[in-house]
Amino acid sequence: MMNLPRWNRTQKTIRNLLGMALCLFLLLWSRGFPARTLEGLVTRAERQYLLDGSTLLLQTDSVGGGHELYLWNQGSILQVYYDHTWLGYELDAVRLFDEELGAFAGVDLAAGKQEGYYPIQLFVFGDLPDAASAEMDITLSYTSNQVVSTCTARGARAAENCWRFDLTRQHGDADTSQQARWEREIFAGSQKDRYSGTLRLYGENGALLETRDIGQFQRTTMRWE
């Protein structure tokens, strides 16, 4: 029987390192070659729709175990779901919204319950005039048309062309009305929430620049359902 050549330590080390490199390559291949940087991830997301030169509007952390990006590109909004693992940024799903005005709302399950309820955030972004401040009359509904509450929220600038509004509960814990029960259910993460609103943008001197009606907010619930 032919004897296999006996390898010295240098040869074994080289063999092992090559084995590791091959294995790492296969591992990266099996995960779809994750991008090394966030810019690389954005480029790949853009390429899925033959786009380039997007503006990053919003980056949210740990939404339902993953992450989200919102990109603005020539009148369209790219919504990018990704995971950040030790191998890099893994692209999960990309959606294109052909809207000049994007409006998203979501119960932030990832943030965890605060005093028994999840925070709810609404985002409005897109082709908006440069404003110093923003406020919005928000109508919260249960499923499609059962109005739960209305409130006016002040916007926080989350990014350029992007405003964030934090929704607060309007009914106390002791309130036993139907609206209060629906509101508690929504803030507990029932996903029966629907939103509409009127956005008002103000200039430096407090003058009203523009008013926009938003009939329906998209719900950022793709990963939660």
Place this chain on the structure above:
Amino acid sequence: MTCHFGDWVSAVLDCVRFRPDRRAIRRELEAHYEDHVKDLERIGYDHKLAQERALGAMGDPVEVGRTLDKVHKPWLGWLWLASKWGVLICWVFLLLSDPFWRLDSLRPVRRTGDYEPDGLFSFSAGTPERDDSIRIARGTGAQTVERVGYTVSVPYAAVWKCAKESGGTAYDEYWSTVVVAVDDHRFWDHGPKGIWRELEAADEHACVYRTQWDPAGGNFIWVRFDADPFRALAYFQICQLEPPGEWLEISYPYGEPWSIRIDWREAS
């Protein structure tokens, strides 16, 4: 084994900086020493004298130790150990990540030739549409489009005619098959997945066919997708009652919009 030999071995091992090798070196030196003692006893030396002579022949422990240290370089030793565990851990990770489901994506997709060699492909064998349809026109994209490193083309398009009958009335139904190909050189990229549901087709009769399903008709239906690391092929189909006209145009509205025109020519 005398205690002198034990001291000698300890002196040797003290010089070897790569500690994980010390046990193996000790075993080898002991075996060498014991063999020498046995050889000497075989030729008549008594045990004690044989041990003294064998030990003397082993040489200066510091010199032997330094030589062994040069052979057992610590950096190489640690690198070898790390690589040994590293390769094991990597393969376990790889197997846990189940890479085999992606093997299908390595099979090369069609690049030339007939994309529907056996008839109207979206109908299975034995169905009337598959057996009775006649290819009446063929075409390819008049141009290719370059966008963000991708080359988009239409390598194949065909119009099929099938004679049908309903309530005693005979009529012809037409199907168009359009294959849109995207080529690139980035094996790590998975192609422009998003565009397939955004393409539109229009013909000379101003009929627009969209990928979003419309029950009223006018659909540009995405029916099949094949891809390898360098090419993605999407098969679309249009079902229509009227003959297809002279041309069909495929277009995409986002980014830098583009369109590819297909001029029909009679199929031989």
